[in-house]
Amino acid sequence: MLDTIYDVIVIGAGPAGTQAAVSASHQMRHVLVLHSGKVSFSRGRAYWSKSVEIEDAPVFPGIIGPNFAKELMKWMESRPVVEFKLGDEQRKAGIDIKDGLVTKLTKKDDVFVLEASTSTLKKDNSIQLEQFTSRTVVVASGFDDKWPDIEFQPDENRLYKQYATVFRYAGNRKGWHVCIRCDGHLHVNEHLALLGVGDYIYEAAIGAQDFTEEITILTNGRPHGMSPHILNQLEERNIDIIETGIKRHIGEKTDLLGFEMMDGTELFFHGFLVDEGLIPNTKFLSGWDYQKDDEGLIIANEDMQMLDSEGNPIPGLYAAGDIISGERNLIATAFALGQEAGLSASDSLRKWHYPNS
Ligand SMILES: Cc1cc2nc3c(=O)[nH]c(=O)nc-3n(C[C@H](O)[C@H](O)[C@H](O)COP(=O)(O)OP(=O)(O)OC[C@H]3O[C@@H](n4cnc5c(N)ncnc54)[C@H](O)[C@@H]3O)c2cc1C
Structure with a gap:
């Protein structure tokens, strides 16, 4: 896996992460989505709407949570990885999807390294850890309700x-x-x-x-x-x-x-x-200097870029969805923030930008 440096790695396959992945792949980026659903039982908030129909989410009228999660997966699967040439450069675009609970995020020489537990946790089974690398990361891991x-x-x-x-x-x-x-x-x-x-x-x-x-x-x-x-x-x-x-x-x-x-x-x-509060799914950010509110939700700028304690954007690190402070914790909001984060991450990878002067 370490041979591949993805353009964008998205952490989480709820509406925010799915939309970020689809939007970035639509801009011809090579995306990996790591989601913890099958390996950790942390399946995303919408999953818990077990028999209540979700009535106010775009495109999916009257769907229940587990089916919603499946539809999001199908949407991402409809964008498989393809190879293409841009000028002289060989590139890949599309979405790879992998079961994995991200446990650690570090950065080395401008490349993010994500460590993830990729097998189902069972009694007496040792944890299987794998590493993945990317040029940008979108944190869309949401929170768990208490x-x-x-x-x-x-x-x-x-x-x-x-x-x-x-x-x-x-x-x-x-x-x-x-x-x-x-x-x-x-x-x-x-x-x-x-x-x-x-x-x-x-x-x-x-x-x-x-x-x-x-x-x-x-x-x-x-x-x-x-x-x-x-x-x-x-x-x-x-x-x-x-x-x-x-x-x-x-x-x-x-x-x-x-x-x-x-x-x-x-x-x-x-x-x-x-309503007993929430547990943000951000353990893997331990050691990072990033702004968060009293509940541990991430504070981001208008491009969904995470900020350090001095208010400076952290290069390559974006976030979206319920994990963002001060936003409505709803599906349509998660889609909108996911799109912003996916496009911002994609834009940051362009080779040339407006000249400074
Ligand atoms: C019971 C219930 C009913 C709801 N009903 C509605 C409704 O009717 N309408 C509405 O608009 N909203 C509803 N919501 C809210 C809605 O579900 C959330 O706002 C929305 O799902 C947030 O999307 P998200 O992508 O930010 O996070 P989530 O949907 O929570 O997705 C987070 C994703 O991150 C993954 N993840 C977490 N930690 C890690 C990690 N360390 N590594 C890898 N992956 C990780 C999870 O597996 C999941 O895929 C409801 C919520 C609940 C709990």
Whole structure:
């Protein structure tokens, strides 16, 4: 693999990474997409819309998450690598796709070196690491949602095992939602439970008012963390806050119906939204001097170029999608940012530019 220096390596195959790859290959660049879906169970956020149809994404009306991920893959596969000659130079254009969880990103002599774990992690299997090189990189690895710690098994170290019960209900029409803007329309005038504390859940409550006035905030045993000013506003709107811990889910197959609380009471709702924050997928950037916000989301300029702590663009390093600070965490936004990043990375590889004087 090290013989090939790609023009662009894209990390992540959600809408942002897919669009970045397609846009760069459309400009005759040789692109490699590394995505962790099959080797790590980190499959991208849209994947978790398991039975809820995604209604507001361009081109894919009424698709569910796992099918959306497959369609994105097909779109990239429709641009296989071809060889062509530009002037006297032999070049390649198109997209190679590889399963791989990127674990480390370094730069040596103007070339990025990406280390990725490329085989499925299994008990007793040693990690298989491979290296890939490129002239530019687009980080489109998104973030993982934090899930509620109800019936959580801290002794299990694999994410999906830790949250086995939560994941049964996650992303279903009648289950855990994580995006009020995406799924609020399923619960118009219904009773919504919002789980979380502080600013996160307050903002979810503000969003929920577009769909219903029946809202209850559950903190799962923690102090609510909201100021008196905010509490007054919630009281005026008849939004209850329940600070009792939650003992277990009450559900039927994949439908979530309510909770048994630590005090023995049972609460039932029509819809459930959790906002406990996020985990940015950026471990591989450890050691890089780059700007990020308090949640760890990347701060980029208008060309989607990452910035160092002094505000200077980092040559060759771009980012797009949910991983970008201050943008809406939605599919159409991810496509738009992905296109900008893919084209900017491609433009940076041109041989000549406007003269300086
Ligand atoms: C349940 C749910 C429902 C949603 N519904 C809607 C909706 O209806 N409408 C809407 O517009 N938005 C919706 N969203 C939001 C939408 O899914 C995200 O905004 C969008 O997927 C972000 O795209 P992205 O490409 O930035 O990141 P993601 O889609 O999260 O993709 C990230 C990619 O990076 C890969 N990756 C992560 N780490 C690594 C690594 N180290 N190495 C290699 N690859 C890595 C993952 O495998 C994945 O391919 C929903 C989200 C959820 C969770």
